[in-house]
Amino acid sequence: MALSDWLAPDMAWAAFSVIVPLAAALLSLPLARHARYIALPAALLGLIVACASAAQVWLHGAVLLAAGGWAPPLGIVLRLDGLAAAFLVLTAAISTAVAWYALPQFAARGASESRSGFAFWPLLFFLWAGLNALLVSNDLFNLYVALELIGLTAVALVALDGKPAVIAAALRYLLFALFGSLAYLLGVVLLYAQYATLDMTLLRHVAQADFATLLAAALMTAGLLAKTALVPLHAWLPPAHAGAPAPASALLSALVVKGSFYVVIRLWFDVLPNQAGAAFTTLLGTLGALAILYGSALAFRQNRLKPIIAYSTVAQLGYLFLVFPLAGGAGEAQPWGAAAWSGGMFHALSHGLAKAAMFLAAGTLIQAVGHDRIDGLDGIARSMPIAAFAFGLAAISLMGLPPSGGFTAKYLLLTAALAAGQWGWAIIMIVGGLLAAGYLFRVLNRFLLEGDRSATLQAVPAGGQIIALLLALAAILLGLLSATPYALLQIGRPDAAAGGLS
């Protein structure tokens, strides 16, 4: 078969992007002791499937696949468009990096099976499968099952460490996640009761702005925001993301919170593009702005490395919600709408790469030092230059400095804000960038202090540092080579992304 046959529109890459990680998860459950032989090949296969999915979209445009051959409203459709493909590649890249990074920690050679060594691998692949299922789903109830798959896996990953404080964090996370799922489910029930379909495309054509529909949309959005940890529903995130083992933190901060955000975007831009009033988009934007300011302020006050990174996630998630007021515009095509929408998606991608790099770099630093107080990291750059450099590169992307992916994202969002004359959001973004620079330089300054630390450090494998660096470089490259991902995102882009919500 020629390569073009493999990428033909009828190849079920969307399905394989769910099948491959599920198979890996089921395989690693009985064979956990041999995880080191399964994890990397399976992860690489997943990465190949993700790239093939993206290539298929690139060549043929958005692809639809009816599971079981049943057309909606009876069956479930898997939908692969530019946005889904971009997130599939992001998920695959970060999951593969995490699998590689976690090998020495969770799949030590010759050791008998341990508790966390058993659990990590199925959880990693189930999380990956759940995220992929969410990304390609075009069915609201199917999304609920995917959200639950992700939520339970994520909670288990948080609790992996087993310390009481971490268990408490996992419990609080579970309470928020379950509340979010149920609110979402209640909305789905109300929509089905009215329109007798769960297919997002069919719903777009029939949905009206009446009481039951708006109540459903409000409930679904509230539930998803709780899972995305948008201020004021963020309290669960910092202890959970800071308490999880570093590879798990990377997955949670880079991918899991983006999953529920992705559904919010699908819901409003794909399903109900004509029902978001100005008050609603302004509310989401305001919460996003609050998240930027409040999360950054709290990141400043932390004295330990992982909580700083976790609070930074709270702040960075805020930018994503600026898409709503910026892409909105009375239902008419706005020249800046597409820029705002693409900027938001770019931000999700670049934050994913940068945050994963940062947590993995932090993980190796913490492993070497033995704790994560930042006053104990003085001069670490001299002994562990690769990890420190990876942290620095990731920081550049988070601050939004050129030439990183974070810069491209903020540039697009800022352009949209200025073109729309919405100065307030632009100021928030600039202040947010300065605050990020503040709390990150506070850490980087410590790294660069004088003094040789190598005597007191534990030896850590160089592999982890290199993986973190590769992810950080990817975040930078996303900015340097932004044309291709930008073009990919535009394939099958919802009309509302250019036309604005109304």
Added chain:
Amino acid sequence: MTGITLFGLTGALVIGLGVFGLVARHHLVHRVLAFNLIGSGIFLLFGALASRSPNGTDPVPQALVITGIVVALAATALAVTLITRFAEASGRTHLPDDSEDGDGAV
């Protein structure tokens, strides 16, 4: 009022009761129980709305509810294990109050 509307409203009421239990009761087992109330209230609502079909109850919601019941059980199992683990490790059966800032959060 028909039986269908009646069960639909009962479902709505149970959802409200569950939400109240979730925010008002602090014992973690009570909270998990409240989640199950909310879930089953949503399912009852779904079933009542599905039985508005003139020729027999709509089978699609029935299947979705069965899926939902199983997912709720999975979540409950994980939740009660976390709770007992937390109780046995910390001696507490309530979550400590949220403390936002400072280093004690983790």
Added chain:
Amino acid sequence: MTALAFDTLLAIAIAATAAGAVVARGLYASIALFIIYGLMLAVAWVRLEAIDVALAEAAIGAGLTGILLVGAAARCRAVERRTGAIGDGSGERRTLLRTIQGAMAGVLAAAVGAAVLLLPDSAPGLTATVAGTIERSGVSNPVTAVLLNFRGYDTLLESMVLVVALVGVWSLGAEQFWGGRPGLKQHARTDGVLAYFGRMLPLVGLLVGIHLLWAGAHAPGGAFQAGTVLAAVWLLVAMAGLRDAPPIASMRLRLLIVVGPAWFLAVGAIGALAGSFLGLPEAFASELILAIEVLLTLSIAVTLVLLVLGVPRRTT
């Protein structure tokens, strides 16, 4: 008229037991009321002509969830007795806060209730669509057709959710008991009443389980209900002390856990390679569905038992 009177009484009983479960002071009282609530709810599902759901609600929603809650309550009480912290304690008597919380919950319930009243009284849903397509699905019970064929993808993911929960539960065990047996050792006199029933009831339960599985193709029943009955049988045997729970390191046990989901996934993958993800060719649809259901039932039963038994607590 009689029907409406019965429904009204049932609705009142459901609401009252739910309210009781929320406000009851004691944890055990709450859980007992919750289980009664679940059984009442199962009756409501019968009234709504959803027998499949009634079975699932009674067995899983009330039964297994009740067992999980009772088990958690018992362990929590043991901890509270040790540390001297009893009951809800914090914030139980703050009237103003209670009022605000109650008002919030009331507004939500009222909004959902209003939506119920505003929706049209008659809505066909997908009943006709399912009825028109069911002959191509391989089974004649519409709920099974939706679960295993039309929306089989949901069910595939759902079977994975159960496995995730089990991995999560196991991962919370203590390091020193890793690979050991879950739950506490149960002792029973081999000539006791319990042991006697523990030997006899499983046979009946096995028959009921197989019947439910077999009937699922054309009548209410199916993999999840049958799996729950089989799980109950196993739990009874375990509680009677007749057969100890297997160690979680057991390879046979782990294969049993994954065999159902793995087979389902394999069917989906083969379909995807052949051009239709999870597509069941009409000619063998009923055989494929039966094969999926048999293996799923096994895996579900084993997973449910292990979810109830919890973390490994002993090495022998």
Added chain:
Amino acid sequence: MTVFDILTLACAALGMVFFAAGTVGLLRFPDVHSRLHALTKADNLGLGLIALGLIFQAEGIATALKLLLVWLLAIFAAATASQLIARAALTGLDDDTPADPRP
């Protein structure tokens, strides 16, 4: 009203009396074991009477046998469950009970 209907009503009514008695026992007796005694004895009989009453309404022998089977299964389940509850009470698992006979 046929003679079968009258028999059904009579049996069901008598069954209800036993259920009521069992419930009173559950509420009034002091400890787990005597409560269990009241509950299982009275409820098994009550259910049996109601099942018997319904048999008079059964359309065929199969339905009648099913009703009988329901009763038998319920008796076995009740016996097993009460054994488990009694054992749990003896080992002090349930401490909502005021008079807990601790060995």
